[in-house]
Amino acid sequence: MTMHCTMDDLLALQAGEASVWARRHVEDCAACRAELDGLYQRVAQLKALPALRPPRDRWSIVRDAARVERVHRRRTWGAWGLAAAAAVAGVLLVPWFGQNGALHAELSQAKQQSATLEDQLGRYDVHGRVLSGRTAARVAELEDRIAVIDGDLARKGGAKAQARDADLIELWQQRVDLMRQLVNVRVTRARYVGL
Amino acid sequence: MTVALAVPDVLVARAQAGDEAALEALFRAFETPVYNLARRMLRNAEDAEDVLQETFLEVVKSIRHYRGEGYLWGWIRRIAATKALMRIRRDHVRATEPLGEEPGKTGMHVGANIDLERAFEQLTDTSRAVVWLHDVEGYTHEEIGELMGKSVSFSKSQLARAHARLRRELGGSEGAHA
Numbered sequence: 001m002t003m004h005c006t007m008d009d010l011l012a013l014q015a016g017e018a019s020v021w022a023r024r025h026v027e028d029c030a031a032c033r034a035e036l037d038g039l040y041q042r043v044a045q046l047k048a049l050p051a052l053r054p055p056r057d058r059w060s061i062v063r064d065a066a067r068v069e070r071v072h073r074r075r076t077w078g079a080w081g082l083a084a085a086a087a088v089a090g091v092l093l094v095p096w097f098g099q100n101g102a103l104h105a106e107l108s109q110a111k112q113q114s115a116t117l118e119d120q121l122g123r124y125d126v127h128g129r130v131l132s133g134r135t136a137a138r139v140a141e142l143e144d145r146i147a148v149i150d151g152d153l154a155r156k157g158g159a160k161a162q163a164r165d166a167d168l169i170e171l172w173q174q175r176v177d178l179m180r181q182l183v184n185v186r187v188t189r190a191r192y193v194g195l
Numbered sequence: 196m197t198v199a200l201a202v203p204d205v206l207v208a209r210a211q212a213g214d215e216a217a218l219e220a221l222f223r224a225f226e227t228p229v230y231n232l233a234r235r236m237l238r239n240a241e242d243a244e245d246v247l248q249e250t251f252l253e254v255v256k257s258i259r260h261y262r263g264e265g266y267l268w269g270w271i272r273r274i275a276a277t278k279a280l281m282r283i284r285r286d287h288v289r290a291t292e293p294l295g296e297e298p299g300k301t302g303m304h305v306g307a308n309i310d311l312e313r314a315f316e317q318l319t320d321t322s323r324a325v326v327w328l329h330d331v332e333g334y335t336h337e338e339i340g341e342l343m344g345k346s347v348s349f350s351k352s353q354l355a356r357a358h359a360r361l362r363r364e365l366g367g368s369e370g371a372h373a
Contacts, residue, residue: 007359051227063215070213140208
């Protein structure tokens with residue numbers, strides 16, 4: 001009885017992983033060569049099947065979810081900033097309110113500026129505008145840098161008072177500077193979607 | 196089907212920054228290949244639509260973490276294939292149909308002239324998924340086994356059984372090759 005290639009053998013031949021026996025057999029056996037050709041044709045026909053298109057547009061659902069995701073991210077980010085601010089304020093205001101008035105005023109001013117910019121950004125309609133690729137990358141970079149500063153502020157809140165103050169002012173000033181850049185990028189370099 | 200894979204980096208960067216127009220552009224670029232993949236793997240068109248939606252919800256949520264390893268279509272396709280396979284597993288559990296069993300369409304005679312598309316539809320969900328992922332999308336048996344939580348030999352045997360069945364239903368002679 002003549003042995004022929006099984007489907008496993010044919011698939012292995014197609015993948016270039018067949019046994020020596022299968023490779024030799026398919027050279028000599030016309031029936032198995034025809035089967036192998038049939039396999040190649042089926043795969044080619046599968047690849048050539050027409051693309052099936054979605055019957056309904058699901059973009060609006062995805063878009064709404066994207067908006068929720070965006071708001072969630074901003075809230076998380078804002079919560080970090082608020083937590084950092086609360087930690088810093090709690091530590092600074094209690095022990096030596098009158099001892100270093102100038103330092104305190106400088107710190108308060110930086111925090112106030114940051115809050116104002118945060119508020120300005122919060123009122124800005126993110127979804128009604130488009131960004132160029134470069135601008136979008138710049139926005140992402142600025143947001144990441146602000147998030148890093150917020151993390152630093154939260155950590156510095158627990159440090160010793162003397163070592164803490166100068167660092168805190170510097171961090172808050174850096175935050176204000178980055179927030180200004182972010183507002184500038186968001187408000188002046190983005191443009192409304194002209195659809 | 197061949198997918199136009201080239202997506203400008205700048206578009207990805209904008210999508211990563213949450214730009215809605217860029218996210219929509221990605222959705223428009225990939226909605227058909229994602230739906231087609233899901234529809235070929237799943238029996239039900241509505242399930243495929245759900246997979247399309249779930250895939251892009253995941254894309255929106257995770258694209259910030261996409262670092263450009265591999266091409267974007269590969270990343271999105273993997274999400275879509277995983278979602279479709281999850282649905283197949285869920286449906287198998289509900290129907291208590293073991294993986295790899297022939298579909299419950301006994302008595303349906305498939306003539307010699309049936310076209311490939313109809314014959315393909317007759318395969319089990321699992322077989323169809325393996326055939327599509329391997330033969331059309333170019334996944335290896337190792338990758339399919341990993342996606343399905345099965346072994347490499349499972350993927351290979353599913354493919355062999357599926358092709359034997361396709362061959363029979365497309366009118367090939369019954370013989371030692373089946």
